[in-house]
Amino acid sequence: MFPEHTGASEAVVICTRNRPVDLARTLKSVAEQCRAHDRPVVVVDGSDRDDAERTAGVVQSWGDEELPFSYHRHSGRPAGTRQRNVGVDLLPETVRIVHFIDDDVTVHPGYFEALSAVLRTEPNVGGVGGIVLEPSEGTPSTRRKRLQSLFLLRSAEDGRVLPSGCTTSAQQPIQNDTSGLRDTEWLNGCSSYRRSVLEQHRFDEVLTGYSMLEDLDLSYRIHHQMRLVVQPEARLTHRRSSCRRLDPERYNRALTVHRRWFIEKHFDSVSSRLAYWWGLAGRFLAITASSDPRRIAACRGFLQGLRVVLARDHPLLSDRSTSSTADQD
Incomplete structure (x- = not known):
């Protein structure tokens, strides 16, 4: 548990609700990362009673020798914003880098180390994300792209926040990409930040429940103060759980x-x-x-x-x- 890892300089925060099976796969990939034992994990659980018991069992099954963790049952209304803020507040004071990941992702080898290296070597960077691999939905036609651009639903530039409130992601894979770090105006929910930045910019708890756009809101605020980048060498797969997803x-x-x-x-x-x-x-x-x-x-x-x-x-x-x-x- 955390008392034995108060010297940790980075940690992982995972918020979950009613997804114990998905969470188990995610924790497995986290535990398989290099130096996983030096990277504590906070799980903030907003599950209903039965699933909360199952989720607690999933987290505790790893044991402190495999993966140091802190399981916290969220007592208020489940909300991604509130749970993430709680997760940050629970971290040891020594933690300087906070990695947020969803409960339905698989992190690839070297994911956390690649993101941490950016924050340790680039002092003007406040947040960094990796490449997010999603189930394929096909490539939109040229005509569709033009119409989306016409209605300000997309941009030719990656990582943009458009005046319509729509965005283009910089966290999608680009074939044969050798560009190194990519600048972006926003980051999705699976991203890493300096602890000092999160002490100034918290997730806006006006967003409750599913908390849609909480990651965009937080990162766009930070973008106006510090640089945000994407590290293509850090990759994770979003398995996109069907559980608790909006119809x-x-x-x-x-x-x-x-x-x-x-x-x-x-x-x-x-x-x-x-x-x-x-x-x-x-x-x-x-x-x-x-x-x-x-x-x-x-x-x-x-x-x-x-x-x-x-x-x-x-x-x-x-x-x-x-x-x-x-x-x-």
């Missing part, structure tokens, strides 16, 4: 609302507000033109979200000083 209707409703919240928090100009609505038009066209059998549910969720935004009938779109206790999608 297309709830996902599209939440995305419409949360993206509006993000725009209002980070962009003040009229042009960015117009870009948000222009992007919504493009998203609606993309959903209705899709051949995905779930498009009806996705369209229904999109329209629900649109009504919520227009009526501002959501805690995220009201006074933020009172919205942090609200439950959201």
Whole structure:
């Protein structure tokens, strides 16, 4: 346990909810990393009672000799933002580098060491991520790319945060990439930060439940203060668990609302507000033109979200000083 590892300079924080089987595979890959015993792991669990017992058993089964850990049962409403903040608060004071990973990923050999090396050698870098390998969804056609660019849903440049609130990722693999570190304006949830940065910038607990866009919000704030980069030599596979994942209707409703919240928090100009609505038009066209059998549910969720935004009938779109206790999608 942590009392025996108070000299650790880096640690791993994993937030989970009702995914003990997925978590077991993730911890296995963490335990197989080089110097795993010198890298404590904090698991902050927001599971329901039965799954919490199973999750605690999964964590404890590794034993302190294999993987030093701290299991914490989150007592409040489950929320990615709150659980991540709790995980950071539980770390020994000696920890200077915090690695966040999801509970449904497999880290490849050398992942943590590659990210740590960047933060130890690049003093102007506040956060770093690796390459995230996802299940293939196919390459969009040139026509689709052009339409997405027209509606500010994508950019030719990787790692951009667009005025519409949409993003382009810098954490996707590029064939035969030899460019070294890539600069980016944001990082996803599987990224690593200096502890000193996280003491100044915490995950915004106004986002509860699924906490959609919490990683974008945190990293974009940090980007305005310090450099963010991607290290292509660090890789992990996102297995994309089907457990506790939003269905297309709830996902599209939440995305419409949360993206509006993000725009209002980070962009003040009229042009960015117009870009948000222009992007919504493009998203609606993309959903209705899709051949995905779930498009009806996705369209229904999109329209629900649109009504919520227009009526501002959501805690995220009201006074933020009172919205942090609200439950959201």
